[in-house]
């Protein structure tokens with residue numbers, strides 16, 4: 492089978508890429524290995540993620556499904572603050588806005604069905620091997636279908652939207668994959684009823700807001716309404732904290748979660764769990780050279796920093812939209828002679844994600860300074876960043892991000908062809924991905940999860 496564009500993974504990144512391609516008259520094939528609806532974490536959206544859904548014409552459907560409307564994010568900790576959801580108008584003036592939080596099983600199914608309804612061809616199956624020309628150009632993938640049969644799908648461009656499965660990185664098609672700075676964090680989460688929602692100064696409209704609570708460095712919790720009754724509560728701590736307690740995930744979550752912050756304890760005194768506690772360890776990584784001849788990795792398929800400020804969906808949806816003009820150029824034969832036909836896109840995306848990383852890092856390194864910046868000095872810049880406006884075309888890096896870099900004593904050098912976005916690396920293994928040695932690979936996710944567990948057991 493042949494196609495112009497093969498999309499591996501029908502999560503939000505894959506189905507958004509398909510819908511943006513279809514708008515341009517390109518009919519892609521999406522290969523998704525799971526039967527939807529399926530559970531997924533990642534429920535709170537930024538303002539720009541909401542705006543992108545409206546651009547796709549999905550605003551009315553989001554409203555019809557009555558997803559909780561998010562007007563802002565409120566943070567409770569040693570310093571507490573609120574950031575409203577915002578948009579920029581045609582004069583680049585900040586305006587208040589709103590977005591949604593979603594139950595992902597439902598939202599992801601909507602996105603995939605919509606891609607199919609608009610003309611994408613859906614194939615159930617798992618991409619197991621990339622097809623490659625002699626010079627390494629990716630030419631599609633071999634798919635294993637649910638009945639066990641194999642099929643080669645040849646494509647001019649392959650978009651890896653496989654999420655944390657990082658299909659092309661695991662197949663060593665990309666550059667190396669590095670452990671990220673939030674290495675050895677572990678997230679526990681569950682859906683509950685009966686939690687007390689935000690009723691900040693905004694009253695009723697605050698009920699759909701995302702709340703974040705923190706206790707001390709790297710110990711925090713989220714509170715995200717996913718419908719009129721159910722709230723997603725997550726707890727994130729260093730893995731060592733969990734193992735030291737010698738409890739099951741369920742026991743640990745239930746007992747530790749309320750200790751994160753008295754305000755969280757007050758809001759969860761009378762909750763009913765409507766599903767089991769889920770766990771995700773070691774989610775922080777960065778893949779180098781995630782674009783190349785015939786391929787682009789989108790969203791979690793190449794980088795995930797940390798979920799604290801809900802940037803995941805925003806990044807994957809926006810990367811999908813930004814990728815489309817580059818894909819169209821490639822299909823028209825442009826840039827094919829280049830070693831990396833998507834180099835410009837790769838650099839653009841990495842710079843944006845670096846801005847996010849610097850922001851998250853400064854929050855943990857200097858929470859008081861961060862709160863002061865939110866309240867006073869960089870309020871507008873941080874309202875932008877929380878809305879997901881982190882790319883060069885959005886006046887980034889802003890003075891706020893540049894100040895964060897100074898405070899973090901971090902330089903970002905984008906001039907060298909390969910030294911852009913040098914992975915910061917794990918705080919547990921700084922020697923493995925140090926700033927000055929960008930080519931020290933640490934292996935695949937499976938390898939490092941195995942390694943991390945072995946160390947914990949030891």
Ligand SMILES: Cc1cc2nc3c(=O)[nH]c(=O)nc-3n(C[C@H](O)[C@H](O)[C@H](O)COP(=O)(O)OP(=O)(O)OC[C@H]3O[C@@H](n4cnc5c(N)ncnc54)[C@H](O)[C@@H]3O)c2cc1C
Nearest residue numbers: 500502503504524533534535618653654790791798803804
């Ligand atoms: C603990 C935690 C909390 C989070 N909270 C938030 C949040 O509040 N807000 C937010 O915006 N983000 C959050 N995120 C991030 C968010 O979940 C992801 O960024 C987002 O889901 C990425 O979308 P994606 O389309 O790139 O990948 P995914 O949503 O993971 O989709 C990938 C799809 O590819 C399919 N696939 C994988 N391999 C193959 C293969 N070989 N062949 C065929 N199909 C394949 C999978 O089945 C899957 O359906 C959180 C992440 C974590 C870890």
